Amino acid sequence: MSKSPNIFIPALAGTAGILGVAFAVTSRDYGADKIRALETRMGQVEAQASAASEKASVEAQRAAELELKIAEVQAAASQRVASLTAPAPAVEGTYGIGRPALDEEVAAWDVDVLPDGRGLPAGGGDVFTGEEVFAEKCASCHGDFAEGVDNWPVLAGGFDTLADEDPVKTVGSYWPYLSTAWDYIHRSMPFGEAGTLTADETYAIVAYILYSNDLVDDNFELTRENFADFNMYNMDGFTVDDRPEQEYAAWRAEPCMENCKDEVQVTMRSVFLVDTPPEGGSDSVMNPASIDGLPSFTAAGPSFIPEAAPKPAPVVQKAAVTQPAAPDLMEAGEKVFKKCKACHQVGEGAKNRSGPHLNGLIGRTMGSVDGFAYSSVFAAALDEGRIWDEAALAEFLAKPKTYMKGTKMSFSGLKKDEDLAAITAYLKSYGE
Ligand code: HEC
Numbered sequence: 001m002s003k004s005p006n007i008f009i010p011a012l013a014g015t016a017g018i019l020g021v022a023f024a025v026t027s028r029d030y031g032a033d034k035i036r037a038l039e040t041r042m043g044q045v046e047a048q049a050s051a052a053s054e055k056a057s058v059e060a061q062r063a064a065e066l067e068l069k070i071a072e073v074q075a076a077a078s079q080r081v082a083s084l085t086a087p088a089p090a091v092e093g094t095y096g097i098g099r100p101a102l103d104e105e106v107a108a109w110d111v112d113v114l115p116d117g118r119g120l121p122a123g124g125g126d127v128f129t130g131e132e133v134f135a136e137k138c139a140s141c142h143g144d145f146a147e148g149v150d151n152w153p154v155l156a157g158g159f160d161t162l163a164d165e166d167p168v169k170t171v172g173s174y175w176p177y178l179s180t181a182w183d184y185i186h187r188s189m190p191f192g193e194a195g196t197l198t199a200d201e202t203y204a205i206v207a208y209i210l211y212s213n214d215l216v217d218d219n220f221e222l223t224r225e226n227f228a229d230f231n232m233y234n235m236d237g238f239t240v241d242d243r244p245e246q247e248y249a250a251w252r253a254e255p256c257m258e259n260c261k262d263e264v265q266v267t268m269r270s271v272f273l274v275d276t277p278p279e280g281g282s283d284s285v286m287n288p289a290s291i292d293g294l295p296s297f298t299a300a301g302p303s304f305i306p307e308a309a310p311k312p313a314p315v316v317q318k319a320a321v322t323q324p325a326a327p328d329l330m331e332a333g334e335k336v337f338k339k340c341k342a343c344h345q346v347g348e349g350a351k352n353r354s355g356p357h358l359n360g361l362i363g364r365t366m367g368s369v370d371g372f373a374y375s376s377v378f379a380a381a382l383d384e385g386r387i388w389d390e391a392a393l394a395e396f397l398a399k400p401k402t403y404m405k406g407t408k409m410s411f412s413g414l415k416k417d418e419d420l421a422a423i424t425a426y427l428k429s430y431g432e
């Protein structure tokens, strides 16, 4: 450190001297200075005040502007709300869409015919003409004599069957009014070409259907004029539903809502649920629950109440995998066969159902059961002389659609090897 503090001493002494002079001057001019200072201050305050008031007036103006704007927006909004909620203004005249329907158009829609013949168009037709039109337009499905081809509806006969368990209900035997036949045929037949029959053709066809039912002679002509005179065979076979007057009152009683039985007991269990296949899905059509072997439920009560299934015994791991004893395997096979039962029969008197019978399967040529209509993949297997052995069967049953591409057997397959072994053993036991 080279500079010693004492070199500042002369400088301090000098400063003190100057301050002393300044003090003397200030105290002499005290009054005039104070006034000047106050005047300056006054000027400053006045400037501040005028700036503040200017700012305030600008702000007030801005506020007024905003208030005006808010009022405008509010007015617009309430006008909009009013326009949305107000009832639609009345409009003079139409919208200029559409035109009144012509009489012809109304008539074309108004085709219904009533039992007394109201609604029938003018015209007529005879049995002879009817036979020709029927042969051309209807016989392909309903047969030349209205007897019905395959499963197409029969239109004639069945008169003495109405009281049977399976009555043949035809236009002749069952329909109470002729107008229904006329209206139905004119409206909806020929199937797929509805609305193509003329009125005269329809009269003629209906006359022919009556003739096919032995209800008229071959020279009969049906016209609008004689239509209402014709009484159908089953005209009085229907009764008016008078249950509201006759019966409802007898059924009506205050329902019991509490303590309606003295004693409660289980009378039934949902036994079908026990057999619901765990996989669900497409296998569910294979739900093996069937009426066979299930308890019967009558008014007297159930034949028995099935016990809850016993808990499976714990699996004991053995050193070597042992084949289950044959009876067990057969039992298991019978159980698996429940999945096939809906389509296949096996055993004495087994017939073809939706699948061929499965007697003597192992060693049998594929697709070879007489009288069963196989898919082409099975027909091809037959041509090649392929034989069912255990391996082929297991592969097929594991994935039918993969093993026999295009097979019509709709079965998703057996997933477990145990099931495959069991069903094979089971089917083998039906050697032939
Ligand atoms: C392509 C086949 C086919 C042709 C052609 C056809 N029909 Fe039909 N017809 C049907 C079928 C299918 C039904 C049943 C329709 C239904 O139940 O909805 C039926 C029903 C009827 C019925 C009602 C039968 C009943 O007891 O319920 C009458 C009547 C009838 N047809 C008359 C005629 C006449 C008359 C013609 C010719 C102008 C004709 N059909 C042409 C297929 C045909």
Ligand code: HEC
Residues within 6 Å of the ligand: 286, 336, 337, 339, 340, 341, 342, 343, 344, 354, 355, 356, 358, 361, 365, 366, 367, 368, 369, 373, 374, 375, 376, 377, 378, 393, 397, 406, 407, 408, 409, 410, 411, 414, 423
């Ligand atoms: C939904 C019906 C259905 C079910 C379920 C069904 N099958 Fe089939 N099965 C058929 C039909 C249909 C055929 C004929 C296949 C073809 O022609 O493509 C067939 C064919 C077979 C064949 C070939 C027979 C022959 O003559 O070559 C065997 C084997 C067979 N099924 C076994 C079974 C077994 C075992 C089960 C049960 C695990 C079963 N099927 C379940 C419908 C079924």
